[in-house]
Amino acid sequence: MADLEPRLALPSGSDNGSVARPLGGFSRPRNPTGLVNWLTTVDHKKIGIMYGAAALFFLIIGGVAALLIRLQLAVPNNELLSADFYNQVYTMHGTVMVFLVVMPIGAAFANYLLPLQVGARDVAFPRINAFSFWIFFFGGLLLNTSWFLGGGADGGWFNYAPNNGIAFSPSHGIDFWNMGLLIAGIGSLTGSINLITTVLNMRAPGMSMMKTPIFTWMTLITQFLLLLAIPVLTVAQVLLASDRLFGANFFNVDQGADPLLWQHLFWIFGHPEVYLMILPAFGIVSEIIPTFSRKPIFGYPFMVFSGVAIGFMGWGVWAHHMFVSGIGPLSVVGFTFATMFIAVPTGVKILNWLATMWGGKIILNTAMLFAIALVTQFTVGGLSGVSHSLAAHDTQQTDTYYIVAHFHYVLFGGAFFGFVGGMYFWWPKAFGYKLSEKIGKTQFWTMVVGFNLTFGPMHILGLQGMPRRMHTYDVVQGFNTWNLVATVGSFILGVGTIMVLANALVSYRAWVREGRPDVGPDPWDARALEWSIQSPTPEHNFDYDPVVTQLDDWWYQKYQKDENGVLRQVHTGAEIAQPGNGEGVHLPAPSYWPIVVAFGIPIVAYGLIFNLWLVIPGAIITLAGLYGWALEPADDLDIDDDHGHDDHGHDDDDGDTAAEVDRELENV
């Protein structure tokens, strides 16, 4: 009887000479389930789920910090949090939310979906993928151990010089900020190299770049932004670490240093950073809206090129974060214009989403509701953003709650709402059951009400002059009412956000009670390749390469034009989806080394902060891990066997090679 289990490419049991004495010391692990399985997995789907779970964990930390802020600001002259602790709370709130929640959720979706959307078995470098996750997770943990080891970072999430130096911030909090983000940044960098290579190099036959889904495009652009922006942040952090830990003078004003150097370096990273936070969410709603409008995305090339434009132009606007820092009128005017221009490609996207819905058969389920909320709320945030771009306006608005309102509308009301929509959309694909629509809609409206109650009034507070980062305000300033409203709203929002966890649990239990019915490969009747395989996704993804002849190829396999030119359904998804037979499939083998290497690096960081001797064992573990990685037994059993392509069986019937099949498809 044929073996239906996908064959893990493990050396044991095969006649491969390198097995007997693996150079790296460990043979590869082979636990099919359990903790070790998750610690050593290189499967992009599991890694995506781990990114999501970790992000949820950090969301709770960041969310508690947010509620503490709102409690402190609920009434004037409040003494719930001291000024010093308040500084730590808002710094860690921002840092955790940006680096440990929004970015990893983007990574979660990217990791899970990108290989599926391009029709690949896994990412280009599965072990590096695992390493990226673990190093991010350990970096995030290191950052949060600051709470217990002398206090959290307290210089704001952007951590300006010279306040970030030893003289003004003697506690270790900022060192933890520095090291934690340096380490997590390594994960972002290696992840970006991995995903770019996957999208550029591992697409299914026939899938040219202009036939890839919008989510794939947006994520690709995000990865390019990461690739090029993280090194700039790294340099800023190295300079800061040199100053704080080794006595260098980069931000030493006495020695003539220019503190603006930090601001420039940080924001050259920081502005692309905000685009890389929103672009994945843009990609997500570009998948959801066409599916539940029963129409293709309006203006696919415009959606692609506007994303590329945002990616490029995002590099030219950084100093709009520095309008009042004294850079001079010429720079201010230049950046004003650049910032105004970047609203154009974003506006193109908003209009295209609306045009997609126009004339479509709208299905208002939870995923669609969240997607529409992104379009609406991001527009609100974008409009306040355009008002910031005018330096004359920004001079009043900067450092007030008007800015806080703006970025929460785009990041929370935009990106996070989009992510929750994506969860509802892809949950059945990942886990084999749908989340409850009833709870979902309740959650949606709770979040909408809570979110707008919290951040809507901040526009008013900001224009009335309430400054950011002040731990309290006085009775007579006139901020009382709206602050109280915002606090009430924030707790409603908190309840709404947590409801996604509740929904997952309740829906799972209901599904089990019903006997785990099969949700089917394509429960939404959707358009991209991930819906052409079974749910939950088989471990090996695709049984055979999906061959792509056009954009939304899967949709057009189900719906074809009849003799009158009208699109009619000829198949359901369930009829023609790949059956999920993994016979004869090689999978990348699991490995210990990624987590080992990821474990050594934070030890080096703790050593740099506390005691230089610690650096030595950390460096040894890292280096040994790298060598073990390089030397461990091979993944692909057949690479040493001397056979040509015909031994791999099924090319097309004419015996053409892969390249020839591709060329044939170009003529289709």
Place this chain on the structure above:
Amino acid sequence: MSDAAVAEPVATYDADSHDDHGAHRTSLGLSNMKLAMWLFLASECLLFGALISTYLLSKANFMAEVLAGNPKVLSTMPAELIEEFREAGSVEPMWDIPFTSASSFILLMSSLTMVLAHKAVSEDDDLQTKVWLAATALLGSTFIAGQVYEFTAFFREGLTYDGNLFGSSFFTLTGFHGVHVSGGILMLMSLLFVAFRGKLKSDRAETVELVGLYWHFVDIVWVLIFTIVYLIP
């Protein structure tokens, strides 16, 4: 109505299909590892770009303070050195251009030997592979030795890492470059080790090529640093 012919994909073949060399088929025709190395080098461009910008700004600020006679800055270095800077209006008196030119030339030559090593491994010439890999590592180490000598000399003349902006930025920039070269030397020695075990054959030529790409990049960065830091006043 179900049309069985439509349900079948046009062509099916294994997602793990290989070409004649046993390498996986890729959409761009470039191997995954090579594409990844180019992407990594792109990110390194940004890294060194930010470091070089920092150096230029820091040095300019340092000179401005020196020329303005800021006592806090003047006290960070010996008086004779400061005097030379003031007279020259730049940090030029610090450099020993002939010496640094020589070590730059050595690094440049190591790129040549790297190319020869790659050629040798592609042609399965075991002896030449070992010779040229060793030569590259040796030349790279000579360059590092030259850097160490130079830095020691600067230190003795009064340029310290934590003294002033100039020292901090100079040592950080060149130090980062030196660490990158040292990492490259480590990779070369690892390849040499594999070669001495008789396992570095033409099927691993791409690995050597990738180390070569990295090595050339590090070399180009040095050309930039040498020009911007040492040569341009």
